[in-house]
Amino acid sequence: MTCNQSSGAFRTGWSINHLAKSVKPEHGDGEDPPEYRRTDGEDAGEVGGPRKRGSRKKSGSQSRLDRVRLRRIEANARERNRMHGLNTALDSLRKVVPCYSKTQKLSKIETLRLAKNYICVLGEILGTGKRPDLLTFVQALCKGLSQPTTNLVAGCLQLNARGFASEPGGESFSLYPAFPHQHQHQHQHQHQHQHQQAPGAAGCGPADGAGPLRPLRALCGPCGPLYDTPSPDCPSPLDAATLSPPLSFNGIFALKNEEPVDYRSCHYGLRYCSINQGSSTGLEPYDVQLRGQFYHEEVNKPFQNQ
């Protein structure tokens, strides 16, 4: 029996008796695990030489061995439960962190790192009373995170980083989402270019090409827009009237899709996030292309020297 089988069996409600019959197979081939082979102090005294063992003594030792074995099995079960509780808590944490996907869970360590970053950001916001710009926000969130996680977080943040990488080493950024009505031709070809698009691929939105970092007005929650002075260039399709409500997070930031996006099928390349799928808002799925390496480096650059 494998570990997985064991855990599966546990999840389906193994009794201690079941466990007792399935003592760790890795030690394998019917051989008892080390502890069960080990003799306790009483038995250790017998190691020195041949010694007659009465049946009474033997049965006592046997029962003691059984007790040890049972305790170990019980301890294993408790330890499993403890770890399951820990994992449950981690799942809870994943759900309140600004990047949640049922299909591609953050690893434990990345969850903790992201949560820590998030707490720091929120603390900073509380302390200063100011909302950070999107780039700063993402940078802070992704501090110390792995590249895939950085990409995942950015994806959850609805970032379009194509402009980000429009010029290798360039200084322009675009954080606008690319809506199909703006770039329908792009959308049609994105799938076939998933793994081929050059760093200089076409950007999107009015910020495409050159220009300063601009806010993503899609990041508007119930508490109002993330930015006090939304860019006048921000096109009307992003107006609140057409925005889908799901882009909200705890009333603070608009960060998450209610419908978790499965990024498994679009690692590092083009990603198609569907907001409010099939809604009456008229919004079609839009892409949040992320150029893995370059994006990761850009996001983490400010922190690399810290």
Next chain:
DNA sequence: TAGGCCATCTGGTCCT
């Protein structure tokens, strides 16, 4: 195939 992640087992330590 290597590396990352994970679940589990295990023994040690500390606490009640």
Next chain:
DNA sequence: AGGACCAGATGGCCTA
């Protein structure tokens, strides 16, 4: 004595 907690070891699964 027994439970909680911890860290090391191990093996399975998945992905690049």
